Amino acid sequence: MSHAGFSSAWRRWTWRGLAGAALTLLLWLARLLQLAPGHAPAPQPTVTILVWHWPFTAQPPELSRNTCAAYGLSHCQLSTNRSLLARADAVVFHHRELETRRSYLPLAQRPRGQPWVWASMESPSHTHGLHRLRGIFNWVLSYRRDSDIFVPYGRLEPRQGPAPPLPAKNRLAAWVISNFHERQQRVQLYRQLAPHLRVDVFGRASRRPLCPNCLLPTLAPYHFYLAFENSQHRDYITEKFWRNALAAGAVPVVLGPPRATYEAFVPRDAFIHVDDFGSAFELATFLTGMNESHYQRFLAWRGRLRVQLLADWRERFCAICARLPHLPRDQVYEDLDGWFRG
Template structure:
């Protein structure tokens, strides 16, 4: 009975929105899959206008909201931060960092039965708190976790149209780089850096350290052979721009400290990176890096992936917004809620 009511309400709302906010729409394309597999949200066979309300601009920074059709060929979407559209919005995106566990900041008006509240968070569990208060509040999750309702990784590899014959790398005259702004002596990444730097030189950039060349991470790091893609905390699937932009887009071999090697291999080929856990001690890792520095053919093999794949770096924040619209267009009227948000995310 409840599902039938949801369908009727959703259909009635769609008709009303089409009359009020008519615009040209087209069928959704298949989503691009990151390596080796991204959860498919699905393809809508009957495009309809969808209003997605952004409850807060993330971190309070107002940004331009462009059209999903122009950006990602996802037609029939209207993104807005105007809360007057709340009663007719099929989805409301609520950024956890701005909510900060304060349920009084949630919409005060009763949620329409056709509407889905989307919990959006790209921080790790270490830097997320107060979720116990949000159990039973949200309908969907959107995060970097692969089992989110809307899977939104920081980046992914996608196949090139044609496989390249050889890989040409930028000129590399330096060994190891690291870019870090949040320096904390208690973090595992800082502790490992101190140990590794006893055996090999590492150039450090960021706050309180060297300045980036032309304020560009990619321009700076591309002249190095290796990059410390160390996450600020270690959790399953928490693989950020430190890998995708800082290392891979810079054509530099990433040395990773984060989740397990097996978890990384769900995103990138096993021979494309070095995991700190591959070596019993930081000294052993340093010895391997110095060996690769002198052995060009072995070093070059770390870039075999570049013949077959390109890097997609997530576009925050328009890409998550448009993914929500895509999800709404292909969703069924299940009217579910997330009863265990805290235990799921932690």
Template sequence: MVTLHRDALDFLHRVMNKITVMDKLTPPSKSTQKLILVTFMLISFVCIFYVYYNPNTTFFKYPTVGIHANSSCSETCLHVLKMQNYECIMKNASDNPLTTPAPNPAKEDQDIIVLIWMAPFGVRFDLKDCGSEYNIHGCQLTYDRSMIQQAHGVMFHHRDMSADFPQPPRPAFQKWIWWNMESPSHCNQNDFLNDRFNVTSSYNRNSDIPVPYGRLVDATDEQKNFTIPKKDKLVCWIVSNFQEHHKRTHFYYEFAKHINVETYGGHFNNRINSEDYGNVVSSCKFYLSFENSIHRDYFTEKLFNPLALGTVPVVIGPPRYNYEEFIPRDAFIHVDDFPSPKELADHLISLDQNEEQYKQFFNWRKLYVSKSTSFGLEHSCKICDYLKRNKHYIAVTDLKGWFWG
């Protein structure tokens, strides 16, 4: 409600009294009445207009007062917004919630710093540009531990994990990433895993940042002109981790009774170097892509390397349907499709004698090629991309239950 000054009210009162007196003395003409009415309306309009046009003028006895929010925490809220893009809520005197403005876009465009706290297996990988490698921009990858207070994300490789963690306090905006490419069967369940990390990155598609060992990607026109490499071996296997309790070990013992297998690796005292690896695998019609443990989504370079080198993988691993979520069903042979190792051996011998049927395993090469993951670099760049797109709070409260459960 706007309250007029007493002087303005007195002025209007005197005008009305004069009108009353004049009315008693002499009846005004119609033109006079119209003039008086117009004059009164004009004076009223001027007063009201002046009130709203300049409400703080001293002409009024009781000036209007604007309502201001309590800004005691505004600086703190804006600081958090700039650092984390969190939503900061403050209340005014009347307890009405207000939301602070969005952070400065220039702050959001700053590089995301990803600190690799532990080099995988003690070997540092090259920190190449994420933009040129994966079309992921605005990333700064580093091994420099002195940047611990500035890093938006810190990567911890599970197999190299120890008590050597950054000292508190941990910046509120910083996320810790649990990074692991081994299967649950070959990872220790450390007691300090729970309630320590914010994000997971592994081969498992249920990870926050899934990175498989490889994938099929579109082939270029040149790659579509694929020719099956020359073959002089039927079945090959390269293995060093040969454990008696592995499913693949039991299968191999029976399988090798019915077919010749060219064996390489530490266990067979026939090691080959990286230069010879490609030549050996590509010279085999079939390669035993036997995983050391059976877990969902766990198929490694043992699968993707033979695919890339023009060899048909014979797999032991998760069920066939899981493989078919990643590669075509006619690109591989699953041991579970056969009642026994002997029947698998008979099938491979039959395929060796039927060239046209064997060629059908490479139909997918008309469209795709197999690409392996760049271990470490691809994880780091994809973690950077994730941190750019996900600035909300997140925590992994039961890592042991999720990965080993």
């Protein structure tokens, strides 16, 4: 290369190097400005969810600005202070208090465009008065998978570490029931099973009530638990399945929605569905004749999964914040009764 060519190449390389260094310097200065106190990114605004009345009690639990942070939602605040109605990001109403007229809807004071949430974890068979709520609510919070805010009674999560050992299984089947009515399908099925299967019955409807802290230790020695729902509806799988059976370490025998619904939540070999049998006698024969190796297959999921119960209403209401950015603002349930019973 000639001297002139070398000089030209040198100049081009030098200018490129200087330009690159200048760009790096500018980016560094911009980053410093972003980090400077006067140029800090705007903080994420806190979302306020007003709980108009707390479910099943006149004395709501203590709430703080960090209540939802315990569930991984740091910019979400629950409040029962009704003076916040005008500026709450959403207001949630639990149906039982509306149904029994222990609470009311502040329709005349409702700010324009404010989303209202209807909340219930009861089945349609035990939900009344929905015809009075046409055209009021924008979103629904319930156990139904097609809810705007879907909150199941429980779920399975990956387990960290080995599963805790279960106590010795020296009893066959248990059932806890509070309301015993002959017209219920679960009671009729129990009547058919009883001559062929020893079932120990606990709860307010029996002569053996259980204190809250006694429930799981009492049920743990049983091989099977009759997780019979009080009514059969879409996605209606309650604490009878999640807590009384799975969390206690008993294999659930389920009466509720179809098998496919349960399989959307748990492995197909984690439960026994009554629909898989032609009669109560066939079911009883299957349960009483099961050997130990077969039984252990129903508990195999415990080695990799654990039960997470979702029974706290604070966690349920905080879930509104997680869904808030994804929910349609212009949606209105014109026929809430038709949707819930559909």
